Amino acid sequence: MRSPRRHPLLVPALLCALAVLAARPTDAMDEDGGSGSGTGIGAQVARLYEDAATATRQYEDGRREAEAQRAKAVEYEKRLDRQRQRIDTMHEDLGRFARAQYRGGGGLPLTARMILADDPEELMRGQRAVSRVDLAVSKAIGKSLRAEGRLAADEARARAAWQALEERNASLAELKKRIAGKLEAARSRLEGQADASVAAGSCPGAVRLDQPDVRLGRSWVSPVETYTLSASFGSGGSRWANRHTGQDFAVPVGTPVRSVGTGRVVKVSCGGAFGIQVVVQHAGGYYTQYAHLAAVAVDQGDRVGPGQWVGQSGSTGNSTGPHLHFEVRVTPEMGSALDPVPWLSQRGVPL
Structure with a gap:
């Protein structure tokens, strides 16, 4: 059974955290100056342990944000497809209307059609109705085109954000790998020194670690946090x-x-x-x-x-x-x- 600790982090802060994490392990590796002291290696392991946990949380937060951005881009693409289908339908309707107008004498000048018409007033009323339909169709097409433009811009922004997050996650994954390598090497040194101390019967002095905030609001806790x-x-x-x-x-x-x-x-x-x-x-x-x-x-x-x-x-x-x-x-x-x-x-x- 595991008892993981989670700290939600804001994705916009990932780059800053990335820079800090990239610097900390190097400082920790150099702190004991290669002297091999138990105190130095113990503190180094503790810091690397925290760095690895922080990098993992940052990576997971970034991965979830990238998935959300990818889903948003897919949704924008679906909306664009629906918008394009509506515009295509309007174009088809307008084409059918134009063809009907042409077959009904729409190719003649309005004056000639009024002379030939049995009821000129009815023709004018029809003409005004046609004009209103033309105007409504033109406005609808313009509105759809503007909406399509906005959707396309939103989709481009979503894809750009997703790509930036993917690149950031790749950097975090590489950072995690480097920290894990350093941590493994430091753990091996710490274990070797501990075994040597036990074999010699000489206990090492206390490693005064930077303590976490222990104001947990609880009187009792488990002896390790994740296990x-x-x-x-x-x-x-x-x-x-x-x-x-x-x-x-x-x-x-x-x-x-x-x-x-x-x-x-x-x-x-x-x-x-x-x-x-x-x-x-x-x-x-x-x-x-x-x-x-x-x-x-x-x-x-x-x-x-x-x-x-x-x-x-x-x-x-x-x-x-x-x-x-x-x-x-x-x-x-x-x-x-x-x-x-x-x-x-x-x-x-x-x-």
Whole structure:
């Protein structure tokens, strides 16, 4: 099950955002100067992660706008076809009227027809009626031609807007590809450094990431924002001595991991089955654990709020792939775990 975040963006701002995004990843790549520091690469991954999400949202917004412009152009073309059909019908009607006039003596001068007519007054009345019909038909044709011109201009503008959006989307797609490549390389470096730290038994210092706006208006949140649930609480497997003690969230390396609620960091450690981990104490005697991290963003003793980043996901410790292992406990140590899914659900966080 996924829990995606969406931020609607105005398409006219795409070019500006494109320029900003194009610059940011380069700055992030150069920030640690190639020193390989865990702090530099962790912050770089976090920024690239946000850039990739922003580029994806921009691309999707642009794609939807391009589809709307394309549909508008198609609708204009249909209206033009209907307008042309009406004009063709009027031309055919006018042609039939002219032919009928010619067969009825319409080719003679009006004076000659009045002399030859049995009832000149009736002829004049007919002539005035014909003139009014001619005038009405001429006005209708003129109006239709002007309408066709306006429709054609609108259609041209719609097509031009659609083509501009297609070109912009192509640029965004290329940008997404470049960011994804840089992100993959940065994640690989972050994972390698995390594994080295765990192997050496030396925990890296906190990566002080630029925190998002955590004024969510909620007391509890999920530990990651976008995810796929994998191993569940109590499930069996060869990797665990007894049963699985938490809920796993399959996410890429470097995904920001959030504190699910207000609390205090009581443990930051690395090594062992959980690799790099953070434990947070909450009111009511509950503790939450965030394990298999690639980096931490807090130190022991820090106060955290719901949604605040406490680390970045990884695959350290006893792990077969990138994911977050999340536990809810009644003590800070393992062996006192509760099923985290109903626990979060009771606090308004369905997974």
